[in-house]
Amino acid sequence: MSAVEARVAQLEEIFLRFELKAESDADNKTGGPLVPRARHYELAQALKEAGWTSYVAVVASHWLEEKKGETVVDVEHFEVATALRSVGAGTLVAKWRVRLELNEDIDSLFPLFAGADWQEREQYDLVGVSFKGHPDLRRLMMPDEWVGHPLRKDYAIETGCAPWR
Amino acid sequence: MAVKDQLAALEAERNYEHPIYDVLARFPGLDIATTSVDALLEWGAKNSLWIFPMATSCCGIEFMAAAASRVDLDRMGTIVRGTPRQCDVMVVAGTITVKMAPRVKRLWDQMPEPKWCIAMGSCAISGDFYRDIYSVIPGIDIVVPVDVYIPGCPPNPESLMAGMMRLQERVSLKRAGKPVPKDERPETHDKTIVPKIGRFEDRIAKDPNDRTTRLQELSARTLKVQGLELPDESGE
Amino acid sequence: MAVAETPPAAPVTPAAQATPIAPVTQVAASTGPLVPSGPPRDGPIPPIRAARTPRTDCKPTKAFVPEPHLDLSTYEADADLMTLSLGPQHPSTHGVFRVVLYLDGEQIVKAVPYPGYLHRGVEKLCEKLMASNITPIIDKNDYVAPMTNEQAVNMAFESLMGVEVPVRARYLRTVLAETQRVASHLLWLGTFGMDLGGALGGGTSLFMWCFRERELILDLFENLTGCRFHYNTHTVGGNRHDVPAGWPEMLHRTLGAIDERLDQYLGMLEHPIFSARTKGVGVIDADLALELGLTGPLLRASGVDHDLRRDAPYHAYAEVDLKVFVEDAGDCWARSKVRIEEMRESIRISRILVDNLPPGPICSTKPLKMVGQHKLPPGQVYVGIETPRGELGTWLIGGGANKGSSPYRLKIRSPSLHACAVIPYVLPGCSLSDAIAILGSLDPVMGEVDR
Numbered sequence: 135m136s137a138v139e140a141r142v143a144q145l146e147e148i149f150l151r152f153e154l155k156a157e158s159d160a161d162n163k164t165g166g167p168l169v170p171r172a173r174h175y176e177l178a179q180a181l182k183e184a185g186w187t188s189y190v191a192v193v194a195s196h197w198l199e200e201k202k203g204e205t206v207v208d209v210e211h212f213e214v215a216t217a218l219r220s221v222g223a224g225t226l227v228a229k230w231r232v233r234l235e236l237n238e239d240i241d242s243l244f245p246l247f248a249g250a251d252w253q254e255r256e257q258y259d260l261v262g263v264s265f266k267g268h269p270d271l272r273r274l275m276m277p278d279e280w281v282g283h284p285l286r287k288d289y290a291i292e293t294g295c296a297p298w299r
Numbered sequence: 300m301a302v303k304d305q306l307a308a309l310e311a312e313r314n315y316e317h318p319i320y321d322v323l324a325r326f327p328g329l330d331i332a333t334t335s336v337d338a339l340l341e342w343g344a345k346n347s348l349w350i351f352p353m354a355t356s357c358c359g360i361e362f363m364a365a366a367a368s369r370v371d372l373d374r375m376g377t378i379v380r381g382t383p384r385q386c387d388v389m390v391v392a393g394t395i396t397v398k399m400a401p402r403v404k405r406l407w408d409q410m411p412e413p414k415w416c417i418a419m420g421s422c423a424i425s426g427d428f429y430r431d432i433y434s435v436i437p438g439i440d441i442v443v444p445v446d447v448y449i450p451g452c453p454p455n456p457e458s459l460m461a462g463m464m465r466l467q468e469r470v471s472l473k474r475a476g477k478p479v480p481k482d483e484r485p486e487t488h489d490k491t492i493v494p495k496i497g498r499f500e501d502r503i504a505k506d507p508n509d510r511t512t513r514l515q516e517l518s519a520r521t522l523k524v525q526g527l528e529l530p531d532e533s534g535e
Numbered sequence: 536m537a538v539a540e541t542p543p544a545a546p547v548t549p550a551a552q553a554t555p556i557a558p559v560t561q562v563a564a565s566t567g568p569l570v571p572s573g574p575p576r577d578g579p580i581p582p583i584r585a586a587r588t589p590r591t592d593c594k595p596t597k598a599f600v601p602e603p604h605l606d607l608s609t610y611e612a613d614a615d616l617m618t619l620s621l622g623p624q625h626p627s628t629h630g631v632f633r634v635v636l637y638l639d640g641e642q643i644v645k646a647v648p649y650p651g652y653l654h655r656g657v658e659k660l661c662e663k664l665m666a667s668n669i670t671p672i673i674d675k676n677d678y679v680a681p682m683t684n685e686q687a688v689n690m691a692f693e694s695l696m697g698v699e700v701p702v703r704a705r706y707l708r709t710v711l712a713e714t715q716r717v718a719s720h721l722l723w724l725g726t727f728g729m730d731l732g733g734a735l736g737g738g739t740s741l742f743m744w745c746f747r748e749r750e751l752i753l754d755l756f757e758n759l760t761g762c763r764f765h766y767n768t769h770t771v772g773g774n775r776h777d778v779p780a781g782w783p784e785m786l787h788r789t790l791g792a793i794d795e796r797l798d799q800y801l802g803m804l805e806h807p808i809f810s811a812r813t814k815g816v817g818v819i820d821a822d823l824a825l826e827l828g829l830t831g832p833l834l835r836a837s838g839v840d841h842d843l844r845r846d847a848p849y850h851a852y853a854e855v856d857l858k859v860f861v862e863d864a865g866d867c868w869a870r871s872k873v874r875i876e877e878m879r880e881s882i883r884i885s886r887i888l889v890d891n892l893p894p895g896p897i898c899s900t901k902p903l904k905m906v907g908q909h910k911l912p913p914g915q916v917y918v919g920i921e922t923p924r925g926e927l928g929t930w931l932i933g934g935g936a937n938k939g940s941s942p943y944r945l946k947i948r949s950p951s952l953h954a955c956a957v958i959p960y961v962l963p964g965c966s967l968s969d970a971i972a973i974l975g976s977l978d979p980v981m982g983e984v985d986r
Contacts, residue, residue, distance in 0.1 A: 165915025
């Protein structure tokens with residue numbers, strides 16, 4: 135068994151413990167399984183203990199209300215995806231997503247990974263997702279006085295002229 | 300005060316007069332030396348343009364390449380200094396954001412007169428494709444008055460050198476410490492093209508109900524970018 | 536600053552003398568009066584830490600409690616604190632970056648970084664553009680290594696669309712990435728020499744040397760792509776520009792010339808002043824590096840044997856035998872050593888691969904011209920590659936509300952962001968002059984931090 139296969143088996147085992155199905159990028163590109171909000175921190179902790187020690191990224195995305203005809207298919211919500219990486223031979227990325235309603239917050243991974251500090255601040259700044267337990271949740275990119283969260287979908291960039299399109 | 304009026308005031312402030320003219324005026328008969336002193340000062344100024352690099356992004360790397368071994372900007376008498384207090388020319392090389400713009404203004408104010416400004420690269424001229432982005436200043440000339448625009452993304456080191464030579468021509472267009480009025484200038488110097496670009500306020504006038512422009516305007520007002528005032532930094 | 540009446544600083548305890556480089560945790564965890572720890576400036580140069588074997592099984596060995604947010608109200612030293620704002624316009628911050636330093640004399644007690652002075656909203660802009668338009672914009676992110684930027688974002692698009700890259704393009708991409716790595720590290724070395732000031736015979740001489748070599752590589756790229764700086768040579772499914780006649784010979788000439796001079800740079804590492812300024816300065820140990828998500832040369836200089844080119848091969852890296860250099864000290868000197876050794880390895884790989892460039896097409900797709908020519912399927916992918924600064928990742932979300940060829944959300948995971956996040960952990964306890972050396976050795980690119 136090669137190093138990568140061992141890692142894949144290990145990841146599947148951990149995800150199975152959390153009643154999830156591990157999905158590789160080659161099969162279906164979903165960005166990992168959906169995890170309940172309450173088990174987000176727990177899963178990160180389990181992965182860290184199993185060797186996924188390097189923090190890769192947190193991606194928050196804003197999804198607008200989706201309509202099919204007149205019926206509302208999906209309400210406005212956030213999705214926060216997290217990626218961790220195992221270090222050394224056979225390195226593998228573990229990814230999962232968490233769905234958040236508009237007024238919900240998500241557990242910060244800062245107690246586990248110090249590298250989450252700035253990434254979470256950036257997502258808070260640009261998308262407006264708040265992270266519970268982050269010691270220093272301030273804006274990172276924009277000035278403190280800035281109004282609005284630019285990467286939300288209702289913060290459009292079409293202004294008077296868009297000459298490059 | 301509108302941005303245009305403030306810019307006009309900024310330009311008016313730049314009518315700099317060298318202190319040596321006070322001395323010349325005090326002694327009767329020395330007025331005739333003014334022309335020779337003019338020539339001397341002009342020669343000195345245009346051959347020792349010290350550069351203050353406001354290098355923020357990609358153009359900063361090309362600026363470094365221009366100062367480095369192959370192109371060697373130093374042979375024109377330009378020396379790159381890290382402090383605004385000793386410099387004559389500010390080269391704005393790169394994108395200027397709303398967070399950076401007050402600092403650019405402050406550093407420009409710290410430079411002694413006479414001083415010139417070069418906008419290097421598309422981002423400094425007009426914002427380039429970041430132009431409509433919420434955090435980018437569409438052109439540095441709403442913050443500081445610009446003398447020479449160097450187009451390119453980024454401009455080659457050779458273009459920067461051409462721009463410096465253009466600035467030397469501009470420096471020599473001074474009489475008795477004051478810039479020569481436009482109608483008295485030689486024809487070649489009248490062809491400088493100043494880009495005509497809509498600004499924040501123009502766009503806000505275009506569609507007042509646009510959510511983005513309203514947000515941008517709100518943020519810009521809070522930041523006092525339009526008022527060209529500095530936010531209080533002591534609290535940080 | 537300290538006034539004349541202040542009593543002298545607390546004497547250095549024997550324990551502190553035994554380990555001159557105080558661990559970061561020690562500074563943060565002390566609740567009592569915070570005595571400046573660290574080596575005395577006028578004493579002998581502290582030795583680097585005892586060598587350890589490189590770690591390959593990287594599991595968290597101890598509970599590491601990071602605490603950069605030191606509460607200054609607990610600071611009860613007799614001397615007042617001085618606040619110094621370094622940046623955003625400072626020659627040694629490598630762009631526009633601001634660090635507020637709280638100083639006790641010359642010792643840094645706390646460092647608070649403020650990024651975001653070059654935030655250009657690239658991620659927002661990409662939500663409106665199709666893949667072929669995104670490439671030249673991504674170029675401007677890490678403006679020291681544009682080639683690897685393009686590769687990262689195009690590989691994400693290829694992964695989501697399921698596009699295969701021809702063998703020839705994969706080889707060419709490897710050659711370009713490795714040559715770009717040499718150019719990037721050369722620029723780092725030149726600016727690092729400037730940061731260290733007069734350490735290397737007048738400050739700017741190393742800068743001049745490195746730019747002389749870097750210009751040769753830029754000529755190489757200009758021959759291939761027509762552009763000196765922002766290349767826009769990668770596209771979804773391959774490359775735009777095939778190798779012109781005589782280009783491999785030119786590459787051999789250029790890289791051969793640089794390879795000969797690398798020995799000079801390696802010899803420079805033994806220069807007494809260079810060693811004094813860098814050895815034992817800014818130590819990041821393996822635990823801290825992993826905690827903070829450091830990648831690339833910074834991680835390898837801390838003794839962690841991890842390189843995506845070898846561990847998760849992409850492009851044509853599986854075809855070559857890549858040597859990965861690991862240093863154990865974790866200080867500025869080790870980072871310099873790792874980068875210079877990487878240059879030699881990159882040159883070796885490029886020269887092998889350009890000789891074995893297979894024939895065939897350079898691109899598997901038609902050039903993207905119209906909106907909607909290629910639809911982005913719904914889905915999310917993450918692709919990370921090893922750039923000169925570490926793992927540059929692209930998280931791409933397709934589909935969504937704009938069901939066209941533009942991504943719904945594109946997030947760039949930049950290695951420089953994590954490199955800058957090290958600052959509050961490493962700077963406390965150092966002197967002000969060491970801060971400049973540490974900032975230079977991290978090699979951050981602000982376009983990538985702020986995006």
